[in-house]
Amino acid sequence: MADALVIRDLHVQFHTRRGVYKALNGVNLRLRRGEVLGIAGESGCGKTTMGLAVMALLPRNASFPQGQIIFDNKDLMNLPREYWERVGDRFNPKQNERILRRVSKAMGRIRGVRISMVFQEPMTSLNPVLSVGFQIAEAIYVHDPASLAHRVLARTRATASQMPELLAILGTARDDEAAVKEFAAKHDLLGIEDQVLSVWRRDDVHISRKEKAIRLLAGQQIRPVERNIVETVARAGSIPPRFSRVPVLSRVVRRVLLKEGYRKARELLTSLGIPHAERVLKMYPHELSGGMRQRVVIAIALVNNPEVIIMDEPTSAVDVTVQAQILELVKRIRTSVSAAFLVISHDLAVLAEVSDRIAIMYAGRIVEVAPTDKILRNPLHPYTQLLISAIPTLEGKPVEGIKGEVPDMRALPAGCAFHPRCPFAFEKCLEIIPIDLPHDRDQLVACWLYEAK
Numbered sequence: 001m002a003d004a005l006v007i008r009d010l011h012v013q014f015h016t017r018r019g020v021y022k023a024l025n026g027v028n029l030r031l032r033r034g035e036v037l038g039i040a041g042e043s044g045c046g047k048t049t050m051g052l053a054v055m056a057l058l059p060r061n062a063s064f065p066q067g068q069i070i071f072d073n074k075d076l077m078n079l080p081r082e083y084w085e086r087v088g089d090r091f092n093p094k095q096n097e098r099i100l101r102r103v104s105k106a107m108g109r110i111r112g113v114r115i116s117m118v119f120q121e122p123m124t125s126l127n128p129v130l131s132v133g134f135q136i137a138e139a140i141y142v143h144d145p146a147s148l149a150h151r152v153l154a155r156t157r158a159t160a161s162q163m164p165e166l167l168a169i170l171g172t173a174r175d176d177e178a179a180v181k182e183f184a185a186k187h188d189l190l191g192i193e194d195q196v197l198s199v200w201r202r203d204d205v206h207i208s209r210k211e212k213a214i215r216l217l218a219g220q221q222i223r224p225v226e227r228n229i230v231e232t233v234a235r236a237g238s239i240p241p242r243f244s245r246v247p248v249l250s251r252v253v254r255r256v257l258l259k260e261g262y263r264k265a266r267e268l269l270t271s272l273g274i275p276h277a278e279r280v281l282k283m284y285p286h287e288l289s290g291g292m293r294q295r296v297v298i299a300i301a302l303v304n305n306p307e308v309i310i311m312d313e314p315t316s317a318v319d320v321t322v323q324a325q326i327l328e329l330v331k332r333i334r335t336s337v338s339a340a341f342l343v344i345s346h347d348l349a350v351l352a353e354v355s356d357r358i359a360i361m362y363a364g365r366i367v368e369v370a371p372t373d374k375i376l377r378n379p380l381h382p383y384t385q386l387l388i389s390a391i392p393t394l395e396g397k398p399v400e401g402i403k404g405e406v407p408d409m410r411a412l413p414a415g416c417a418f419h420p421r422c423p424f425a426f427e428k429c430l431e432i433i434p435i436d437l438p439h440d441r442d443q444l445v446a447c448w449l450y451e452a453k
């Protein structure tokens with residue numbers, strides 16, 4: 001399977017008055033297209049830092065002494081060699097800021113559109129003074145206004161006679177998505193696909209109502225001036241700068257496209273199983289329950305059909321029943337979108353529910369990665385084994401905690417960072433950092449115990 005995202009030897013350090021925190025110390029990871037890869041590890045091992053590094057959203061005191069983040073065959077970091085050599089304890093804030101700005105610029109067209117992230121704290125990632133609907137609509141308007149323009153135009157172009165034809169195709173198609181895409185391409189209706197599928201895939205609505213709703217998509221009227229503006233945005237792929245210079249134009253484009261953004265937000269919330277989506281769109285974040293807020297944040301991450309979605313602790317802020325609903329939702333989303341997911345959690349049981357593969361992180365490195373059932377049945381790394389034995393079960397099996405503490409990231413132990421806590425540590429572990437050793441075709445472990453294999 002091709003890779004959606006590759007991280008190579010990524011190092012990230014935080015420079016503070018209290019010292020340099022080495023949060024990532026050579027992360028190597030491959031996220032394959034369409035898979036769900038879980039990242040597990042104790043608090044403070046660098047999970048969030050890795051997600052933020054991929055999004056180029058690290059704070060100003062963060063430096064990347066080395067590493068690559070490869071997306072779409074391009075290295076998003078593309079760090080100059082002199083920078084690698086100079087950075088470290090001789091941190092130069094000005095130069096660092098220049099590098100961060102460069103990396104952020106490289107990410108500009110990708111962040112939120114092709115790679116998106118659900119942040120650890122749903123409340124802080126939503127704006128408390130803006131309604132939910134506006135926040136979702138604006139996320140599309142800012143990143144991909146052309147997709148909104150195409151949606152409007154598709155409805156104006158679609159004719160009443162085309163819709164029964166489309167419904168007949170849908171009724172017999174095995175792959176509804178491919179069928180709608182082919183139909184839209186053939187009839188110059190690009191932009192209608194999501195609108196049709198969001199109705200067609202609803203299982204809470206009778207087929208006759210779905211057919212009626214799809215028929216109603218055809219023949220929308222639009223004022224000539226609005227049509228001209230929307231066509232220009234669709235052709236340009238973005239909002240041309242001249243529009244923002246003429247207030248009347250910028251008002252029209254904003255009104256028409258944000259209205260369309262609301263429409264897409266409603267479809268999305270409905271498809272995520274949120275009841276009364278229309279009402280929820282008008283609410284403010286503080287009016288929503290924790291679970292609902294998390295779903296809204298997930299909706300914002302999905303809204304531009306990204307290729308990679310990073311979810312940082314999607315279930316940690318909610319209770320167990322809502323956690324189950326969010327996990328169900330993640331499972332459902334992955335069947336309906338073709339994105340690859342990086343799901344971060346300190347809870348292995350959560351990851352076991354949704355992941356195809358699981359990577360275990362310790363002190364800023366990936367120490368083991370394998371398919372979920374394999375890592376749960378046959379964990380190789382001593383840290384993974386201890387993490388698994390620490391999962392509580394209903395049978396009341398005695399739960400063993402992991403002795404010792406996560407090391408101080410300012411002064412990591414030499415050799416294997418896990419050696420002070422490892423029951424199997426031997427001489428080599430105290431001196432040399434373990435390399436990634438392939439155990440099986442699909443299982444990698446960074447532990448000297450497996451060197452001979």
Ligand SMILES: Nc1ncnc2c1ncn2[C@@H]1O[C@H](COP(=O)(O)OP(=O)(O)OP(=O)(O)O)[C@@H](O)[C@H]1O
Nearest residue numbers: 014021023042043044045046047048049059346409
């Ligand atoms: N802005 C910062 N300045 C200084 N140190 C930081 C900063 N952000 C993170 N760190 C340090 O980097 C390390 C990794 O933090 P990170 O938030 O990535 O861990 P995590 O695995 O996501 O933990 P958790 O499960 O608690 O969310 C920690 O030691 C943390 O103290």
Ligand code: SF4
Nearest residue numbers: 416419422429447448
């Ligand atoms: S390398 Fe050594 S210390 Fe590290 S996990 Fe393996 S046995 Fe334990």
Ligand SMILES: [Mg+2]
Nearest residue numbers: 047048049120
């Ligand atoms: Mg975190």
